[in-house]
Amino acid sequence: MTIRNLDALFRPRSVALIGATLRPHSVGATVLANLSAGAFAGQLYLVNPKYATLAGQPCYARVGALPAPPDLAVLCTPAPTIPGLIAELGAAGTRAAIVLTSGFEGPEDSAGGAMRQAILDSARPHLLRILGPNCVGLIASGIGLNASFALGTARQGKLAFATQSGALATAVLDWSRSRQIGFSHFISLGNSADVDAADVLDYLASDAETQAILLYVEAIRHGAKFMSAARAAARNKPVLIVKGGRSAQAARAAASHTGAMAGADDVYDAAIRRAGMLRVDSTEGLFDAVEMLARMRGLRGERLAILTNGGGAGVMATDALADAGGTLTRLSDQTLARLDAVLPATWPRANPVDIIGDAPVERYLQAYAILCEASEVDAVLMIHAPTAIVPAAEIAAELVSAPSGGKPLLTAWLGADAVQQARRLCQHAGVPTFDAPERAVRGFLQACDYHRNQQLLMRTPPADGTYTPDKDRVRTIIGNALRAGRALLTEPEAKSVLAAYGVPVVATRTAASVDEAVDQATRIGYPVALKILSPDITHKSAAGGVALDLADAAAVRSAGSAMLERIWQQAPEARVEGFTVQPMVRHGDGFELIVGAATDPVFGPVLLFGHGGVNTERIGDHAVALPPLDALLAQDLVSRTRIGRLLEGWHGHSGVDGDGLLQVLVQISRLVCDIPEISELDINPLLASATGVIALDARIAVKVAASGTRPRLAIQPYPEALEECVEQEGRTVVLRPVRPADEAAYQAYFRQLTPEDIHARYFCTFREPVHSQLARLTQIDYTREMAFIATTTDACGQTSILGEVRAVADPDNVQAEFGIAVRSDCKGQGLGKLLLEKMIRYARAKGIGALVGCTMSHNQPMLTLARACGFTASAAAGGDGVILHLALGEDDAAAPA
Structure with missing residues (x-):
């Protein structure tokens, strides 16, 4: 409810x-x-x-x-x-x-x-x-x-x-x-x-x-319900949140590094970010942030220029920006030359732009205009310390009315009585104003965070690849392990699961004894890596169960024997099933990364990416995200780590295969969405280099999937099971849910609708919907909204949309309002009936009480289609509209009179 x-x-x-x-x-x-x-x-x-x-x-x-x-x-x-x-x-x-x-x-x-x-x-x-x-x-x-x-x-x-x-x-x-x-x-x-x-x-x-919603929460009990409501609200207005209980909790016992590192606060951060909300640290910061967002318009980037009449104030702002990881823009030679022409020779020729304490109003305006026109500047922070040269109010009055080129202006007026009127002028003009440089910087960075989160909420991802995972193979492996009473897959099983989802893995062979390990190593070719194979040893390196770079048979024999001796001494109760042998992969210029998944008690499966290797927990460089991921969300996850900054290459060092890395993240996301029995997963290390990525070690914990009515995933992934193919008019038509990557196809679809058809469907006229409109049509919350499209694909793999039906349910599932349209050149081919009948089947299965819609009395094709599908039609109050109603469930109220 x-x-x-x-x-x-x-x-x-x-x-x-x-x-x-x-x-x-x-x-x-x-x-x-x-x-x-x-x-x-x-x-x-x-x-x-x-x-x-x-x-x-x-x-x-x-x-x-x-x-x-x-x-x-x-x-x-x-x-x-x-x-x-x-x-x-x-x-x-x-x-x-x-x-x-x-x-x-x-x-x-x-x-x-x-x-x-x-x-x-x-x-x-x-x-x-x-x-x-x-x-x-x-x-x-x-x-x-x-x-x-x-x-x-x-x-x-x-x-x-x-x-x-x-x-x-x-x-x-x-x-x-x-x-x-x-x-x-x-x-x-x-x-x-x-x-x-x-x-x-x-x-x-x-x-x-x-106009804006502010929340203080200490705990969320229903992650999926919260995420669905938060994402819907954040598309309509700013939602800001203070989450109490930020302190780190003791790492729980876990079968993976991911399970130990993905703390509850990290998961809340990921959820807030994914919902397009803004998290702040305090209630005071909450109200500062909402004032900032209400006043600051048009932010398109994070490069800040600071304009000040006092060098010390500029340094304070710069320090605050640097400490928080913000971006102080580097002024171009062209901008510096233009500033040289209007500023005293003693100005420092850098950002912050110190226009010197004796600056008159005209100097402020000239420098401000140059910064607003500079392509490398996204926003300007003006900091003023009161002087006897010119009243602060005169500066404020001119600045707030000066052309800004669409770039946000922030102000910090230092002092008290001397700058009160300047602050009031800025507030009245809708310009964010602060009493200290540090607070101004904090406000700017909050706006940047919110802008970034909103972009992630609305950006269009590229189309997914065509890789089809072998789900049956994965289910067989996990089913066998669960029937055997095992909560942890063996390393070969784990790698087989990854391979079934298209994750590159190093070839791994098993050996029951030291002699067999030598034989397998000889077949593979030296050097090799040797690892203990035991269902009772979770972290092999810590137990002395890993030997690397073994150059010949003697080295393998010696390492295997010593490994068994250590295990028997340290963990005599551990069951040892033998060894795994794999070719030694040289790291070279590659990076050891970790990709993992764990299960949060509130938000369900969460994904982790970061710096890998044996010291991954000690280094603590990681970021967390909620599945499902697409390539854009995967890139955002990588960018939030320190090691992520190195992966693109620097100073002659080649970067890693970025597309390959993102594909691994997307496929792991798909794996944990598809297979509810996976409770924890580690790929550590995932070796990434310019030539590709490969999983050198893998660990997967499994358990019987919990039953219940509450959704397992906080965000419902694309419902692939709802896809179906039908033969219609001598062609294959795919009826499927819409997905974010369909934006370009939607743009083409609208171009092929006549103005009359657009008006009949949307009750308004437009020809070229903008990105924000298309994002709302294609990036839907499958929990409470559904849109089915009828598509065909040409010989070049280009998808065309022939028609759509959409239904948005109220949060209580009492009824859903639907709309339907068929491309103007595809009418009379039965597509409308195919789409509407599919929506009726879906709504009934989801437990929606009724489908309702509205059309005009002269739209006879729509009325005929609706009646053919069982809808009743009644005149709308006060107009030429007709209400369409179809009861779907036993508890549905009677159709409206």
Whole structure:
């Protein structure tokens, strides 16, 4: 359940306070005071059997005595009374409740957990939504509702703030009032027994009163639900998040380096990044960042130029930028020459551009114009220290109105009274302004992070390769291991799994004895690597179970015998099945990398890339991402590591095979998405060089796949199983879900639609949709939206789209709104019926209650198609539209009149 009945929570027409009282310092008295002091225009009911009247209002003895069921109930009675009250309210018709009471904490088998479940059981039959328990309440400023026990209320504004911490809620509320920051909604989530951060994101994403969403979270319980809501919200408006609990946790016992290194905070970082949100470190940083994003427009890159009248301030900004890994742009010779012409001879001829303390307004404007026109500059930070030469306000007034060439301007006005008016002028003009160089740099880098995350959310990846993995082979290997009671594949099995997914692996042979190892080495050719083969030894190097660069048979015999002796002494209980022998691969100019996968308890499978080798955990150079990956996401993963900066080559050193490396990452992503039995995976080392990449060692842990209704993956991958081929009009047509790489094909598809057909499908006219529009059509969340396209492929492998059908479900799966179009030159060939019938089958299988759509009364082909597929048609209210409706499930409501 997500947004169903949340209107009753956030926009109620009537509110009942259960447990109202005037007892000083009580929750009930505080909530009553807040409800009474606000501008809420709806009906307020008070319930408490101890009073006949309260604060001059009637007070009812019980819920059943209320004159009408309230939309929203606020409960602050003792914990044991809450389940019964929820059941009574639900039966009366109330659809939302705020439970302020505590006492519901603890695991499910504890007393608090059992009572929490009792609340949900009482609410479920009535679809009553619960905020809390153990929360501070909520404030909906737009309707003047303060249903909380916070001290005071929030100013009205365009920010929505939701927090899992009650203490933080009251502190931020007090802090925001002193800084005149306003909110559309202020929400304390409490224990989130029902309404959680994902539900709030879904609701606020389409709330017209909210321009940006701010979150404080300490834990997410449902990773897939959160990611789906977060990605949808982040496409509509900025979503900023503070994640509590950043401290490193002790590495858990794991069968792989990846399992030990992929800490929970790294995974949250990856999830936030993948969702297109921005993570900040503190609540103060949260509000700084939202002001920055609201004011700074048009950021297209991360190269910053600093313009200052004080060298020291410029150095401080440069240090802050360097410490945070930002990019101080290197000014070109042409830009330097232009600056030479307008600046004193003593200026330092570098970035930061110090225009000297005696600079008049004209010097500011000239230098600023040159920086804005420089192709190597993406944004300008102006830092001003007050002087007696010219008032800061005069500089501000001219700068904010000067042409910028579309490049963002940030300002830092140092000082207090002397620069107050300058700051106000910048704020009024929508220019981000700060009181210190370091804060300005932090704000700029936050904007860069957000811009980068939004680009990843919207960028179009290249088409996937044509490699088809051998899934049956992988399932057989893993099935055999599980039936044998093994949780770890042998090295040869692990490499066989990788090879089945197109990952290059070094040839590996097994030997049951030292003599057989010598024989295998002779056949392979020297030098060779020799490794112990044991299901009980996870890290072979640490156990002395690896010998490298063995030059002849004597060396293999000696190394094998010594290896057995060490293992018997160090781990006498370990089962030794023999050895593996492989040709020695010279590292040369190559890099030892690690590619891995582990399973996070919240977000499911996660992928890891970084510096490999025996010291990979000690070096700690790695980055984490959520699958599925495409080539662009894989490149982003590589770029977030230190070793990633070396892989492109430097100073005469050739780079590695970048395409081969990215393909390995994409294929490993595909492997863990396809095979739920894989719990951990390491390729360490993955040797990467200019000639290619090859897995030298591999480790895969497996377990029986868990059953349940909750999605295993936080982001649903492309649903390959929904592809089908049909023979139609003498050609093969593929009906399949849309995927991000279809953007170019969509562009061509729109060119082949007539303006009339575009208007009939989209109720507007356009000829060349821009990238952002195409990205929304092709980069869909398969969890809550589906688009099937009918395609053909020509002899050159070029894909053409013949038609599409799309359905977007509400978050509760009650109904999905559909639309369909067939290319103008392909009409009358039965494509529309093929597509619509496929969507009906899909929606029914997914449990969607009904398909609904809208068309015009004169669109007879659409009406004929809809009726042929079982839809009913009824006139839309107030217009020439027709509503199409198809009930799909037993619980579906009757078709609209």
